[in-house]
Amino acid sequence: MKKITTILGARPQFIKAAAVSRALAAQPGLQETLIHTGQHYDAAMSDIFFEEMEIPRPDHHLAVGGGSHGAMTGEQLKRIEAILLEDRPDCVLVYGDTNSTLAGALAAAKLHIPVAHVEAGLRSFNRRMPEEVNRVLTDHMSDLLFAPTESACRQLQNEGIAGSGVHLSGDVMMDAALFYRDRARCPDWFADLDVERGNFLLCTIHRAENTDSPERLRAIFRGLARSHRPVVLPLHPRTRKTLERLQLEAAPSIHLVDPVGYLEMAWLEMHCAAVVTDSGGVQKEAFFHGKPCITLRDETEWTELVELGVNTLVGADPERIAHHINQPAAPVPVTAVYGDGQAAQFIASVLAEA
Numbered sequence: 001m002k003k004i005t006t007i008l009g010a011r012p013q014f015i016k017a018a019a020v021s022r023a024l025a026a027q028p029g030l031q032e033t034l035i036h037t038g039q040h041y042d043a044a045m046s047d048i049f050f051e052e053m054e055i056p057r058p059d060h061h062l063a064v065g066g067g068s069h070g071a072m073t074g075e076q077l078k079r080i081e082a083i084l085l086e087d088r089p090d091c092v093l094v095y096g097d098t099n100s101t102l103a104g105a106l107a108a109a110k111l112h113i114p115v116a117h118v119e120a121g122l123r124s125f126n127r128r129m130p131e132e133v134n135r136v137l138t139d140h141m142s143d144l145l146f147a148p149t150e151s152a153c154r155q156l157q158n159e160g161i162a163g164s165g166v167h168l169s170g171d172v173m174m175d176a177a178l179f180y181r182d183r184a185r186c187p188d189w190f191a192d193l194d195v196e197r198g199n200f201l202l203c204t205i206h207r208a209e210n211t212d213s214p215e216r217l218r219a220i221f222r223g224l225a226r227s228h229r230p231v232v233l234p235l236h237p238r239t240r241k242t243l244e245r246l247q248l249e250a251a252p253s254i255h256l257v258d259p260v261g262y263l264e265m266a267w268l269e270m271h272c273a274a275v276v277t278d279s280g281g282v283q284k285e286a287f288f289h290g291k292p293c294i295t296l297r298d299e300t301e302w303t304e305l306v307e308l309g310v311n312t313l314v315g316a317d318p319e320r321i322a323h324h325i326n327q328p329a330a331p332v333p334v335t336a337v338y339g340d341g342q343a344a345q346f347i348a349s350v351l352a353e354a
């Protein structure tokens with residue numbers, strides 16, 4: 001039996017793990033252990049996903065959330081190492097680009113335990129993003145690299161990472177979107193909002209470059225206030241804290257709600273007119289559900305969507321935001337840019353053979 005230890009800790013990793021853990025459980029010869037770093041800890045940012053997506057309960061919970069990058073990553077590194085020394089898995093599996101990803105990959109690499117990275121090869125080419133540092137370092141420490149797209153594979157090659165460890169797997173978030181779409185659920189509070197199905201903007205904001213800059217955050221809210229449609233905005237706790245600190249009041253047409261679970265988020269993505277976001281995952285989910293996306297960033301890792309003309313980068317410029325959110329929202333044709341929903345199964349079979 002091959003022992004795989006998965007490290008996760010932040011919301012997007014629970015969604016990716018929901019797809020992959022199911023495939024690992026179905027793959028003969030593999031046994032998975034889960035370490036939750038505790039990076040995200042509110043029930044609406046963590047527990048809800050384990051419950052409604054039926055992710056196996058973590059075997060270890062490290063409760064290392066909050067604090068500076070160094071303090072968080074360092075403490076996670078120390079505690080993950082202690083568990084790996086005890087468990088001695090055959091492979092450590094990490095997802096995406098958070099501090100939990102870097103801590104997990106580094107702990108394993110130093111113990112000479114092979115690292116498998118899901119969502120390898122993504123780049124924004126903006127080293128000021130904490131995620132960019134995390135993903136570059138993780139890729140360069142990994143033995144198995146699962147790239148969601150051909151451009152991600154090419155990027156790895158450009159950085160001298162090539163050979164039998166690199167696999168074009170497709171995107172496990174596509175797997176999750178297809179698997180859970182029939183279970184999508186209208187949030188209870190939706191009927192109480194003065195919002196018509198199909199005629200609202202779904203917005204999320206949490207990226208450090210937007211929430212750490214009062215100017216950018218204020219500018220984004222000025223742009224959103226000019227929307228002709230109501231805006232539904234499930235608020236990441238980081239953004240809620242910043243809005244409170246800045247005493248920044250959203251316009252009445254912007255409905256601030258608590259973060260929602262994946263099934264409610266999928267419903268909102270399926271029933272909105274368009275998505276406005278600075279999230280990585282939500283940009284892709286807009287596409288999976290056939291919705292145009294307006295991205296509140298200056299660059300994106302998911303360049304295919306920009307090239308297809310279904311994702312528009314508007315940064316934090318209120319004029320550009322107001323212009324693009326008020327365009328007619330034509331449905332987007334869904335193509336197999338991110339694979340066919342079998343990425344997790346492919347990853348499990350490679351892990352079993354490695």
Ligand code: UD1
Nearest residue numbers: 010011012039040041042045066067098099130131237238
């Ligand atoms: C992290 C990831 C980011 C990812 C995002 C997904 C890093 C560097 N960043 O950003 O790549 O896109 O998760 O959502 O790893 N907080 C709470 N409750 C929680 C979680 C966070 O109150 O359950 C607050 C805390 O004040 C915390 C702050 O949010 O200090 C930021 O959390 P953190 O995990 O450091 O970064 P995110 O912005 O969530």
Ligand code: UDP
Nearest residue numbers: 011012015234259260261262265279280281
């Ligand atoms: N998401 C969710 N509830 C929310 C906001 C986002 O379930 O209130 C899901 C979303 O559907 C996607 C994932 O969280 O699957 C994206 O995570 P996030 O935006 O936090 O991080 P990123 O993808 O930018 O790293």
